[in-house]
Structure formats: structure tokens, C-alpha cells
Amino acid sequence: MKNFIEELEWRGLIQDKTNQTDFKYFNDSLIVGYAGFDPTSDSLHIGNLVPIMLLTHLQRCGHKPIALIGGATGRIGDPSGKSNERILLDSNIISTNMKSIKVQLSKFLRFDDSISGALLLDNYSWIKEKLFLDFLNEIGTNISINYMVSKDSVKNRIDREEGDGISYTEFCYQLFQGYDYLYLNRNYNCSLQLGGSDQWGNIITGLDLIKKIDKKSVHGVTAPLVKKADGSKFGKSEKGNIWLDSKKTTHKEFYNYWYSSSDEEAEKYMKIFTLLEKEKIEDVLMIHKSDPAKKILQLTLANYVTSFVHGEAALNFK
Template identity: 45%
Template sequence: MHILDELKQRGLINQVTDEEGLRKHLEENQVSLYCGFDPTADSLHIGHLLPILMLKRFQMAGHRPIALVGGGTGMIGDPSGRNEERQLNDASIVQQWTEDIKGQLSKLIDFDDEKKGAVAVNNFDWLSKMSVIDLLRDYGKHFSVNYMLAKESVEARIRQGISYTEFTYMILQSLDFQRLYQLENCTLQIGGSDQWGNITAGLELIRRTTEEGEEAKAFGLTVPLVTKADGTKFGKTAGGAIWLDADKTSPYEFYQFWINADDRDVVKFLKSFTFLSLEEIAELEKEVQERPEQRKAQQRLAEEMTKLVHSEEALQQAVRISKALFEGDIKALNANEIEQGFKDVPSYELEENSIGLVDLLVVSKISSSKRQAREDITNGAIYINGERQQDTAYEITDEDKLDGLFTIIRRGKKKYFLIRHQ
């Protein structure tokens, strides 16, 4: 199947310039294509996953991806999809984030294949060497203000106000495409739907700077904005963004995000984010329709994504944590797994080697008073490391410390508390 046909069937094409020309170009050539990622934090998040995996899909089809990390453009700020000015970061911070993001991309795209191995580039390498006069004379002259104002990314910001700094972002990104076209024979840029204006501006710059008599052969393609059926923003939870860095979003949290996908979204997510065949996804879609309570599609989605972004080992750890919490077998978890599974629950640091359960419930604010603590215990509402405790004279000792570090208290069915022992 042609790569464009598969992308269409998976719902991964939003807009494309000259589709028939691109189709033929892909059939006749090993195409170099690029996508840019600005280092606006020390990690990418799952909102970046779709374009990253698009690079991977093209690579699997025999083409050569270029991952551009915007060490230069990241210091300016892209107005696309934003209603306010981005905070500018110091150069040293941006460069550190650039290296962090390069490392993340190398885990998802193959940089080692001799024939179609990905290339990582940093636009700071050429933008930092360019003078203001060079930028204005060699590139600014190709952009009319009217043309730039007509772009949706700029037009949407005019009402709120846009600085000249962000206004020039389109020129810099266009310059990236033109530079990669010249140096790497890169003929295709991909990006999110909000990048359409920047991509087409790059194509126009390539056309204008191609020598007379030569044909400028370059294309652009965007992927749709990922939306959720319930109207909430994709990639956001009550705890914030879902990051690709395991230190910012643990593999367990990452796994939980996908396994909690709505029935209305799960098939779309399987098509967009996984590399499962369309036939297998169709079978999982039947499961959603006929046996939704079993959540087989969500489970497969969570498994595929956690394994892809983290590792098989991280997946197994996430599954183990989920199983232990569901079955109440908390003692089966090690310290690292407890940290992941109980990252967002209330915690209390305990200095004493031993303490009465009633006193612990009060000082850690699990129960509001000693009277309430005794009632909670005698009523069977208190669990220590998954086991019910109804003795009001019970003492917390070393035997209750998991890995010598933690004690997990549960009050009622779902309220967990983490006691950290010093």
C-alpha cells in the first residue's frame, strides 16, 4: 500500500500540497523529509507524538527523516496556535533543552540505519551565524507584509497583539526548509495542522530562491489536530501535561493515560498512534462495540504506547503496578513502583520509628480527630499496605515499612495516603 493511502486510512492527513505530485515523488525517490521541534521545555509531550511517529512511518516506508530541533527558533517563539506571547528563555537553557529533546527523538526514530537512518539537525547552527543584514537582504525581501498578515497563525494574533519577534518566526522556519532543501535535498516538510502557514511560506521561499531554469520540487503535509470526544484537551490531565520523559510522567502514569481512553476515542488513537495493522484495529473496534466493558482496545493501546515510548520493561512495571492496585496487593510493589503508583496521593513524612495507628491517622490528617480515627479503624475503613486493620491499639513498626521506606494507608475504598519514613 502506498504510504499516502495508509495515512489516509488512518486519518493522518489534514492538508497536503500537490497530492498527486507528492505521490509520484514518493514512488520514484527515497525522499528526505523533516519536522521541526522547538525546545520550549526540557521534554517533549504526547502532543508531539503524532508528527514524530509520522517521521517513523515514512522511515518504515523507506524514506529518510530529518528531525530538526529548533535551538534557534526556540529562542524566538512560534505564534501558531497561541493567543499570547511565549516567554523567552536564556540561550544556555534552550541549548540544554535542545540536547534533551535530541535524546528523546533518538529513542523513537532510527538514527543508525545506513540507508534510511534519520538525521538530527539544529537550526541554531545556521541562524546564529546570520547577521540582521543577511536576514533582511537575502530572505526578508521575499516576504511581503500583506502575505504574512494573511497567514492564519499571524492573523489570529493580530487582535491580541503580536511582537515583531514572533512575527518574524515564519521567515525563520521558512529559512529552515530552504536550507534543508539545499543541503540535505529535503523535499517534504510535515507538521501539525497549525503549521500549514509556515510550511507553505517555506515552499514559497524555496520557489523564489531556486535558480532560474530549475524546477523547485518540494511539498508540505500536515496531520490533524488530535481531539477528544468529551471536549477536553488531548494530552492534558488533572496533573498537567503527559510528558515523554519518564522523570516528568512516570511509565505508570503514561500507561494510565492511554488505558483510560474513552470508547469513542480509542479506535482513532489506535489508528493514529500505533503501528498495529488496520485489520487488527478493525478487530479491536468490534470488541469496543460488542464487549466494551472488557476494554481490550484500551489495554492494547496502553501496551503499545508505553512499550514504544519507554520500553518493554517499563510496560511490565506499569502493568504490575496497575494489577497490584486493582487487587490490593500493595506488598508486591517495590519502592520505585510505589513512587510511581502513589505519586499524586497525599503524603506525610514520619520521623518516629514506631507510632500508634490512631496517632498516625491524626497527625497525617487521614482522620480529623482521635475519635474519628478510632471509628474509622473499628468500622473497618482503614487498610495498611492493602490489609484491613481494626485494632485501635495497633502500632506502626518496621514490619509495616515497604522496602523500609513507605507505608500505604487506605481509608475507605479509594482514598490512599503515602507515609514516608525518614
């Protein structure tokens, strides 16, 4: 069985990790790890493919993934990377979005394996049971305002000259995400949180809470935020986000996004967004470099990711 950290490293999928998160940690026993997904739309987009791939590799390395839908935190809004307050969505819209996201996630993770089968959870199921005073008593007393303000996601919003600053609602987001990790550790023996590098501050809050309250050491790993070769935002086209829902982004549009990648982008994307082995990717690169005009690299990437997300039938448009 492959080692999870080793697999992520050669694919360029590690930005930050806690000091004790080494190779040995993933060799000793089955690890339960989770990543969160925000239900603010009725579809995930290709930016969400990064945490999906993290969970997929975790499972393929013999461990147990949890896909956590933020039914509660989605009602609050994560300030990370945002310049303005998010518009809060109606609970009915959140519920509808969650159902669609669950269907999409089930395409990538195995849920029927008795040992490493994935779990699909909704944090609203435990946060709704928590009384506000109990939450403040257990969680709020263990995290200082100084600590919370020091996080980039909060500090950037406070220091920003334009905009409305940050509301108490979004300010508290990191407490709720930290509580998620505490709850999952207690109830599912989850000891690993995965996410994009913009989530590092929130992940650290969870680690610190668990260490303070339950005297346990847990782990965190983040992947770099994927950007295009020119530094622009990954996952955007002239029409906006590239969605995983074919009603929002057609199979042809989805395919063409990957096919139009530069050589530099396509080489990086092959490692991040496919499950191809290192030797296979190196073979494709060698063939491509012998005749770049044929775009074998982009062709392989577009065919793979399109069929991976939508099934082989999605390639019938060609």
C-alpha cells in the same frame, strides 16, 4: 514497500497536503522529509507524538527523516495557537532541553541506516552564521508584510482584543522557519515538510520562499490536531501535560491516560499512535465490541503506547 501517503490516509493522519503531493511522488525515489521540535521544555509531550509518528512512517516507507530541533527558532517563539508573547528562554536552558529531546527522539527513529537513517539537526547551527543584513537581503525581500499579516497565526494575534498583540520577534518566526526549509532543501535535498495543521501557514511560507528564490517546487503535509471526543485539548490531564519523561509523568500515569480513553478516542488513537497493521486494529476492535466492558481496545492501546515510548519494562507497575 508501503506508500507514505496511503499509509497516512487510512490512519487519519492527513489534514492538508500540497496539490502535487500524491502517491506517485513517494514511489519515484527516496524522499527526504523533516519535522520540527521546539526545545522550550526538557521533555517532549504526547502532542509531539504526532510529528514523531509522521517521521516514523516516512522512514518505515523507505524514506529519510530529519528531526529538526529549533535551537534558534526556540529562542524566538512560534505565535501559532498562542494568545500571548512567549517568555524567551536563556540559551543555556535551550541547550539543556535540546540534549534531553535528542535522547527521546532516538527511541523512535533509526539513525544507523546508511540510506534511510534519520538525521538529527539543530537550526541554530546555520542561523547563527547568517548575518542579519544578509538574511534581510535574501529572505526579507521575498516575503511581503501583506503576505505575513495574512497568516492566521499573525492575524489572530493582531485582531485579538486582549493581550499585547504580537512582537516583531514572533512576527518574524515564519521567515526563520521558511529559511530552515530553504537551507534543508539546498543542503540535504529535503523536499517535504511535515507538521501539525497549525503549522500549515509556516510550511507554505517555506514552499513559497523556495519557489521564488531557487525556482523549485517542494511539498508539505500536515496532520489534524488531535482532540478528545468532547473537543477538549489532547494530551492534558488534571496535572497538566502528559510528558514523555517518566520523571514528569510516571509510567502509571502515562498508561492510565491511554487506558481511560473513550471507545471513540481509543479507536482513533490506535491508528494514530501505534504501528499496528490495519487488519490487527480491526481484529482488536471486533473483539472489543463483542464485550466492551473488558476494555480490550483501551488495554491494547495503553500497553502498546506505554511500551513504545518507555519500553516493555514500563509495564511492570501493573
